[in-house]
Amino acid sequence: MIRFEQVTKVYPDGTAAVRDLSFEVAEGELVTLVGPSGCGKTTTMMMVNRLIEPTSGRVLVEGRDVAGVDPVALRRRIGYVIQQVGLFPHRTVLDNTATVPALIGWKRVKARARAAELLELVGLDPKIYGPRYPAQLSGGQRQRVGVARALAADPPVLLMDEPFGAVDPVARERLQNEFLRLQATMRKTVLLVTHDIEEAVRMGDRIAVYGEGRVEQYDTPAAVLGAPATAYVARFVGADRGLKRLSVTAVEPADLEEPPVARTDEPARDAAARMRGQGARWAVVLGTGGELHGWVSADALAEAGERGSVGDLARRMEAWVPLGSPLKQAFSEMLQHDAGWVAVLDGPRFLGVLTPAKLHEALRRSVDADAQGIGRSEVDFDSVSDA
Ligand SMILES: Nc1ncnc2c1ncn2[C@@H]1O[C@H](COP(=O)(O)OP(=O)(O)OP(=O)(O)O)[C@@H](O)[C@H]1O
Ligand SMILES: [Mg+2]
Numbered sequence: 001m002i003r004f005e006q007v008t009k010v011y012p013d014g015t016a017a018v019r020d021l022s023f024e025v026a027e028g029e030l031v032t033l034v035g036p037s038g039c040g041k042t043t044t045m046m047m048v049n050r051l052i053e054p055t056s057g058r059v060l061v062e063g064r065d066v067a068g069v070d071p072v073a074l075r076r077r078i079g080y081v082i083q084q085v086g087l088f089p090h091r092t093v094l095d096n097t098a099t100v101p102a103l104i105g106w107k108r109v110k111a112r113a114r115a116a117e118l119l120e121l122v123g124l125d126p127k128i129y130g131p132r133y134p135a136q137l138s139g140g141q142r143q144r145v146g147v148a149r150a151l152a153a154d155p156p157v158l159l160m161d162e163p164f165g166a167v168d169p170v171a172r173e174r175l176q177n178e179f180l181r182l183q184a185t186m187r188k189t190v191l192l193v194t195h196d197i198e199e200a201v202r203m204g205d206r207i208a209v210y211g212e213g214r215v216e217q218y219d220t221p222a223a224v225l226g227a228p229a230t231a232y233v234a235r236f237v238g239a240d241r242g243l244k245r246l247s248v249t250a251v252e253p254a255d256l257e258e259p260p261v262a263r264t265d266e267p268a269r270d271a272a273a274r275m276r277g278q279g280a281r282w283a284v285v286l287g288t289g290g291e292l293h294g295w296v297s298a299d300a301l302a303e304a305g306e307r308g309s310v311g312d313l314a315r316r317m318e319a320w321v322p323l324g325s326p327l328k329q330a331f332s333e334m335l336q337h338d339a340g341w342v343a344v345l346d347g348p349r350f351l352g353v354l355t356p357a358k359l360h361e362a363l364r365r366s367v368d369a370d371a372q373g374i375g376r377s378e379v380d381f382d383s384v385s386d387a
Contacts, residue, residue, distance in 0.1 A: 035210025
């Protein structure tokens with residue numbers, strides 16, 4: 001959808017902003033460009049909509065070299081959220097949002113109706129905020145308007161230059177999540193610039209990690225965190241990359257252990273027999289509706305002479321996550337409940353438990369899978385070396 005072919009940009013004063021850039025953004029993918037200030041992120045972005053022309057190399061959008069596309073026609077297909085938002089101060093929020101549709105010749109009524117729809121979409125009531133001026137908004141609200149404006153003409157491609165840069169971390173995370181929800185339905189092809197590795201990891205299907213004017217690594221967040229391509233990338237993603245990686249690796253069925261399962265209404269004797277049969281010291285306990293109730297230990301059953309029902313002897317514990325959750329969420333449930341495992345559910349169905357040892361295995365396996373470029377569940381854990 002967007003393709004950089006050996007793109008180099010040298011500014012007239014001799015500054016080489018980017019050198020020999022080559023990567024491709026697939027349709028519907030969100031790619032984050034991350035790197036320190038001055039590494040060439042904005043320059044990269046502006047070569048896509050021809051605000052800047054490359055010195056050499058080609059940029060293709062929807063299969064066509066942009067050098068041969070009329071810039072106005074090109075920009076109709078590319079929404080742009082610029083660094084520092086850049087709303088027109090003397091235009092209302094509604095008119096700001098309607099800028100592009102108006103520019104490309106939509107009737108005023110239609111352009112404004114579309115603008116109102118977009119404001120609604122980014123969580124701003126058009127009746128309240130539409131008539132306001134940018135100065136009468138909070139930083140986060142201004143950034144929402146910037147996003148709404150970029151989406152107004154429904155372009156297939158979106159360029160976002162630090163779209164959530166000017167707000168505090170809490171508002172920022174909310175804006176990020178809102179945008180991800182939007183993106184899940186819109187499936188735009190997005191280039192998003194940030195200098196924040198956390199944001200890059202959270203938002204990106206893929207990440208391009210920039211060093212000075214060049215891409216050091218272009219890969220999935222899990223791969224960038226798990227197998228940094230260069231010492232520079234390793235430094236950039238930080239010493240806590242293992243922790244960050246927890247948030248981009250999902251719990252899979254292969255990660256689960258299957259301890260014995262008992263029901264609250266089951267006789268203690270039956271549960272104890274089953275646990276002995278499996279050589280297990282404890283069992284997961286489900287309620288009569290199959291919901292997670294807690295756990296029961298073999299010792300507790302023995303102390304009670306295996307009399308009564310499992311429910312009488314079980315301990316409550318509701319540490320659980322849905323299948324597919326990030327490992328980080330599973331880990332955080334364990335810590336919060338001071339538990340040695342967390343139950344994994346598929347809808348209401350109990351699938352198994354994740355233990356700290358399995359969590360570690362899952363992390364190791366995902367690093368290895370990324371290194372080989374295949375799905376994590378296809379890797380045989382026994383083949384993973386301890387290196
Ligand atoms: N018009 C220009 N003329 C000369 N040099 C420029 C020009 N625009 C940018 N540069 C230089 O090109 C390099 C890359 O700039 P660019 O704006 O792409 O960086 P960036 O990664 O977006 O940085 P930031 O995170 O600070 O926004 C910098 O060294 C910058 O000083
Ligand atoms: Mg920039």
